Amino acid sequence: MALPENYDYFTREQWRNFHGKNQLNTVTGDELAQIAALNDRISLTDVQEIYVPLRHLIHVYLRRYHQLVEDKADFRGETVAPTPFLIGISGSVAVGKSTTARLLQLLLSRSLPNQKVQLITTDGFLYPNAELNRRGIMARKGFPESYDMEHLLTFLDQVKSYQPGIKVPRYSHQVYDVLPDSYDVIDRPDILIVEGINVLQLPTNQQIYVSDYFDFSIYVDAKAALVEEWYLQRFGVLLDTALQDPLNYYYPYAIGDRQAAFTMARQVWQDVNLKNLREYILPTRNRADLILHKTEHHVIDKIGLRKY
Numbered sequence: 001m002a003l004p005e006n007y008d009y010f011t012r013e014q015w016r017n018f019h020g021k022n023q024l025n026t027v028t029g030d031e032l033a034q035i036a037a038l039n040d041r042i043s044l045t046d047v048q049e050i051y052v053p054l055r056h057l058i059h060v061y062l063r064r065y066h067q068l069v070e071d072k073a074d075f076r077g078e079t080v081a082p083t084p085f086l087i088g089i090s091g092s093v094a095v096g097k098s099t100t101a102r103l104l105q106l107l108l109s110r111s112l113p114n115q116k117v118q119l120i121t122t123d124g125f126l127y128p129n130a131e132l133n134r135r136g137i138m139a140r141k142g143f144p145e146s147y148d149m150e151h152l153l154t155f156l157d158q159v160k161s162y163q164p165g166i167k168v169p170r171y172s173h174q175v176y177d178v179l180p181d182s183y184d185v186i187d188r189p190d191i192l193i194v195e196g197i198n199v200l201q202l203p204t205n206q207q208i209y210v211s212d213y214f215d216f217s218i219y220v221d222a223k224a225a226l227v228e229e230w231y232l233q234r235f236g237v238l239l240d241t242a243l244q245d246p247l248n249y250y251y252p253y254a255i256g257d258r259q260a261a262f263t264m265a266r267q268v269w270q271d272v273n274l275k276n277l278r279e280y281i282l283p284t285r286n287r288a289d290l291i292l293h294k295t296e297h298h299v300i301d302k303i304g305l306r307k308y
C-alpha cells in the first residue's frame with residue numbers, strides 16, 4: 001500500500017534538526033543507560049536523531065492541548081478539570097510498538113519530571129482464550145472481534161474523566177492468555193500511552209471510536225517481509241525463555257524440533273498476523289498524526305507528519 005498523501009515526509013537527516021528554540025535536545029548518559037537496559041538492541045543514534053525531536057513535537061501538542069482544555073473551561077465559566085493527554089501507538093504485531101511506547105514513556109518522564117506518564121497495551125482487552133474458544137474465534141486472536149472493545153472504550157472514558165485506580169487486565173505472551181486476577185493499575189496519569197494493533201480501528205456498533213480519545217497518535221510502519229523477520233526473531237527468544245519453564249505455552253515447541261516450531265510460527269504469521277495487518281491494521285495508518293517508517297534492523301529511515 002503506497003504511503004498516504006496527506007503527510008509531509010522527512011528523511012532522518014531533516015528530522016534530526018527539528019528541535020525548536022531552547023529545547024532539551026540531547027539525552028543524558030543516565031538516560032542512555034536506562035534505554036540500553038530497556039532493550040539493548042535499540043539504536044542510540046535513533047534515540048538522538050528520531051526520538052528526541054519526536055519528544056519535542058509531543059511537547060508542542062501537549063502545550064496546545066492544555067491551552068485548549070483551559071480555554072474550553074474558560075468558555076463555560078468553569079475551572080479547569082485535570083484531563084490526561086492520551087497517546088496512541090499502532091502498527092503490526094511485532095513491529096516494535098511496545099518498545100517504542102516504553103522508550104517514549106522513559107523520555108517523557110525524564111523531560112516532564114512533575115508529570116505522571118503511564119503505559120498500557122490493549123493486549124489485556126483481548127477476550128481470554130476460554131471465551132475465544134467459546135466463540136469459535138481462537139484462530140482470530142488479534143482480529144477486531146477478539147477484543148472486548150466496549151471494555152476498552154469504558155476504560156478510556158474513565159481515564160479521561162480522571163478516575164483513580166482503574167484496573168487493566170494483563171496479557172502474557174508466555175501463557176498466551178489474559179492472566180486471571182492480575183491487573184495493572186492506571187491511577188490519574190497526566191499522560192497515558194496506549195499501545196496496540198487496534199488503537200486506530202473503527203469498531204462497528206459504537207458511537208465513539210478508540211481513536212477519538214487520542215491527542216496524538218503514531219503508526220509504526222515497516223515492510224511486511226521485515227516484520228515477519230522480527231516476528232520470527234522474537235519467536236526464537238520466546239522459545240529460548242520457554243525452555244526453562246514447563247508451564248510456558250511455548251514449552252512443547254521449545255523442547256521439540258526447532259525447525260518444526262519455526263515452520264509453525266511462519267504459518268501463524270501468514271494465516272493470522274499478516275492477514276490481520278493487511279485487512280485491519282495497515283488500513284488505519286492514515287489516521288495517525290505521525291508515521292515512523294522502519295527499515296532493516298529497526299532503523300527509522302523516514303517520518304511522515306500528518307498535514308490534515
Ligand SMILES: Nc1ncnc2c1ncn2[C@@H]1O[C@H](COP(=O)(O)OP(=O)(O)OP(=O)(O)O)[C@@H](O)[C@H]1O
Nearest residue numbers: 041042043092093094095096097098099230234298
Ligand atoms: N528499536 C528497536 N531496535 C531493536 N529491536 C527492536 C526495536 N523495537 C523492537 N525491537 C524488537 O522487535 C521485536 C518486536 O518488538 P515489540 O515486542 O516491541 O513489538 P510489538 O509491536 O509491541 O509486538 P506485539 O504487538 O506482538 O506486542 C522484539 O524482539 C524487540 O526486541
Ligand SMILES: CC(C)(CO)[C@@H](O)C(=O)NCCC(=O)O
Nearest residue numbers: 093123141142143197268272273
Ligand atoms: C497478542 C497479539 C494479538 C497482539 O500483541 C499477538 O501477539 C498474537 O498473539 N497474535 C496471535 C497469533 C500469534 O500467536 O502470533
